[in-house]
Amino acid sequence: MARVITVVMRMKTSDNALARAAAGGDRDAFSCLIARHYDRVFGLAFRLSGRREEAEDLCQDVFAALPVKLRAFRADARFSTWMYRVVVNASHDRRRRAMVHARAAVSWGEVELARRAEAEEAAMAMDWLQRAMSELPEDLRDTMALVLDDDVTHAAAGEVLGVSEGTISWRVSEVKKRLRAMKEAEA
Numbered sequence: 001m002a003r004v005i006t007v008v009m010r011m012k013t014s015d016n017a018l019a020r021a022a023a024g025g026d027r028d029a030f031s032c033l034i035a036r037h038y039d040r041v042f043g044l045a046f047r048l049s050g051r052r053e054e055a056e057d058l059c060q061d062v063f064a065a066l067p068v069k070l071r072a073f074r075a076d077a078r079f080s081t082w083m084y085r086v087v088v089n090a091s092h093d094r095r096r097r098a099m100v101h102a103r104a105a106v107s108w109g110e111v112e113l114a115r116r117a118e119a120e121e122a123a124m125a126m127d128w129l130q131r132a133m134s135e136l137p138e139d140l141r142d143t144m145a146l147v148l149d150d151d152v153t154h155a156a157a158g159e160v161l162g163v164s165e166g167t168i169s170w171r172v173s174e175v176k177k178r179l180r181a182m183k184e185a186e187a
Helices: 002-012 015-023 027-049 052-072 079-134 138-147 154-161 165-186
Strands: none
Touching (some): 015 027, 015 052, 015 079, 027 079, 052 079, 079 138, 079 165, 138 154, 138 165, 154 165
16 A cells, blocks of 8 residues: 555656656656656657667667766756757767767778788789799709798708708799799780
C-alpha cells in the first residue's frame, strides 16, 4: 500500500522536483522521470536519427548517462526542454563519432590499398629479378645468391666459391650491368 501511495505521489510531483530528487540518488524519482519522458525522448531520437535501432541506441545512451547529467540540471528551464537538449547533444555526439569511424575506415581502406599495391609491385619486381637471375651464367647467379644476404661479405662469398674477393666484386658489378641492360631491353 505504501508503494502505491509513493507512486501516486510521484506521478503528481513536478519534473523539476523529481529531477532534483533523482540527482540526489532517489531511484524511484529517476524511474518516474524515465517513465514520463521515455516516449518523448524516443520520438525525438527517432526524428533525429531516422532509424528505430539508432533511436533505441540513442535512448539507451541518454538514459544511461542521465544520472550523472542530472547533477548539472539547474531548473532554469523546464525539465522537458533540458531533456530534449540532452537528447540533441547525444545525437550530435553519436553522429560525430560515426563520422570519425567512417573516416578512419576510409583511411584504413586507403592504407590497405596502398599496402596491397606496394606488395604487388614488390612481387612483380621479385618475379622479374628471379627471371633475370635465371638467365645469368651459373657463376654470377651463385655469387648474387650469396651477396644478397646482408650477412655475407664479398670476402666470405669468395671463400665459399673458392675465388678472390676481387672476383666477387667484379661479378657483382657484372650482374648489375647485365640486369640494367635486360631492363632497358624490356622498356
